[in-house]
Amino acid sequence: MIRGRSDGEETKSRILHNASSLFAQKGYGAVSMNEVCLAAKVSKGSLYHHFPSKDELFLHVVEEDTQKWICEWEELKSKLSGTEARLFALGDHYANDFQNPLIHALEEYARSRTLPDDIRQRLSQIYELVARVCRELLQEGMDSGYLNNMNLESCVITLSGMLEGIGRVNEITTIANTREEIRAYYRAAVQILLQGIRAGER
Amino acid sequence: MIRGRSDGEETKSRILHNASSLFAQKGYGAVSMNEVCLAAKVSKGSLYHHFPSKDELFLHVVEEDTQKWICEWEELKSKLSGTEARLFALGDHYANDFQNPLIHALEEYARSRTLPDDIRQRLSQIYELVARVCRELLQEGMDSGYLNNMNLESCVITLSGMLEGIGRVNEITTIANTREEIRAYYRAAVQILLQGIRAGER
DNA sequence: CTCTAGACCGACCGATCGGTCCAATTATAT
DNA sequence: ATATAATTGGACCGATCGGTCGGTCTAGAG
Structure with a gap:
């Protein structure tokens, strides 16, 4: 099955991994494609063979990392019960996440220029995934009566x-x-x- | 006193005003000096006559806007009494602040590259000014007994x-x-x- | 063997970046 | 009137940007 000079998938994931670190460290605009080439030890041609543009590379990185973060959270969550324990665990998960700065890079990217609608849609999907984690947790707390029934979306x-x-x-x-x-x-x-939510009225 | 072709101070503040909007809209890296020239209707020579570098222009903008934000807050604060009213007012002040995105641009700027120590110092001074607003308000609440005496810095x-x-x-x-x-x-x-802080123990 | 297709390389492209330089202009001081 | 100094315009610079392109290499198919 492997036809080329080496395994393309390995190269691709090497690019993703190195690009992820760079974007997380320096943001979107401050990372050049040449830097990515250097860090991932691939040529420019090879880089553009795997990813059609800087935008696409960045979105791939963020989408992949967000998925990973959520999977890890699901794993953590399943080991715990109770809203309180899970909320503290969520805080820990945020604190431990080295990739978290990517969200900052995402914001920078979103504001740097006017983006086409399809990209904007992908961005809000990413945010929605993270928001859902918070929403489910709070909903569960309110359902069980542990938290007061306030406006969910505000919380x-x-x-x-x-x-x-x-x-x-x-x-x-x-x-x-x-x-x-x-x-x-x-x-x-x-x-x-x-x-605050336990003491909250209404 | 005015010696040149026109009033230099007017030009300078026109540059600051337009640059501020641009940085707030698009972040640091995505704004080019040419854009600033265009928006402020000054030539490149004139721009660099007033500000020695992009970094310096950006820092001027942020420092000035932060000062303004804090002055406005002091004004608002003086009209209110009581920790609760002031805290809600602070929330409103954040919400109303069109320039707030500048803080995001600041963060992007801070991470885009390794900065010399003197610039790093100026950045933390800016953050400290904002943090002080929060700290004073919380301290005052704890002193008056309205808020529980928790770890101040955490709050x-x-x-x-x-x-x-x-x-x-x-x-x-x-x-x-x-x-x-x-x-x-x-x-x-x-x-x-x-x-949350009122209900908090310790 | 030949053929083919995907992986890979790096020179190269036009555009744009932040920044420099200097002539031109003009209000003020003498 | 002349000199001075502040201010401005914009051509220009080297570097770097994201991206392209033609071609090389190699493993598997026939």
Whole structure:
């Protein structure tokens, strides 16, 4: 089955892996295709043989990473029961995720220029996948009576906004945070949100 | 005093104003100096006469806008009393701020490459100004007994992260949110946080 | 063996990037 | 009037950008 000089799939995933690191580190615009070539040790021709454009490469990377992140979460979630434990675990999952900066790159990409509708659609799909994780968790908490029955969508936005925002704050502050400190901040935030929704009226 | 062909200060502020809009709309990397020239109706020579580099222009813009944002906040704050009212007002101030995307551009800028120490320092100063707003408000709430005495810095990170994160989420979701809807999300988030800290133990 | 098709390479392309340079212009000081 | 200095326009620079193209190499099919 393998026809070419070597296994194309291996090359492709090598490109994806290296590009993912670069985009996560430096954002979308600051990464050049030459850099990707260098990091993945492929020529430009080869790179463009596998991915038709920088946009397509970037979207592939983000979509793949998001899928992976969600799969890992499903795995984690299945091992736990109860809304409280799961919410704290979600905070940990955010805190532990090295790839999380990709969401920032995604935002930069989305605003850098006016994008065609098909790409815009793919972007909102990605966000929706992440939002769904938060929504299911909160819904489950409200159904079980653990959380008060507030406006679900407001809570989803508060939760996802909070978890993503904390990641940003931890990046800007140059203070060398250990992973444990970062996790502690996430935990504190989840704790506040949890009590906030439990105490919430209406 | 005015010596040149026209008033240099007017030109300078015209550049700052137009550059600010562009950076807020498109981020740092996606805005070219030629674009700035076009938008501000100045030539390249004139632009570089007033600002020595793209970096310096960007930092000027961000520093000026942040100062303005904080002055406006001080103004708003002085008209209100009580932690609760002020916290909701802070949420509104975030929601109303058209320039807020500049913080996103700042983050993109910070990660795009390794920056010299003096620039890094200026960046953390900017963040610290915003964080201080949150810190003072929370401190005041704890002192007055309205908020429980939790770890202050955790709360600061939760609050500032939340407020910035919600802005991002509202940008990505293409769902046409009215300004009133957006403000409602901020209000809901502040409400949750408020109750969370009031209910918090320790 | 020959043929073919996919994998791969790197020189090359036009466009654009941030930035430089200097002549031209003009308000003010002398 | 002349000199001075602030301000401006825009041609120009080398570097780099995303992307193209013609061709090479190799494994499997016939």
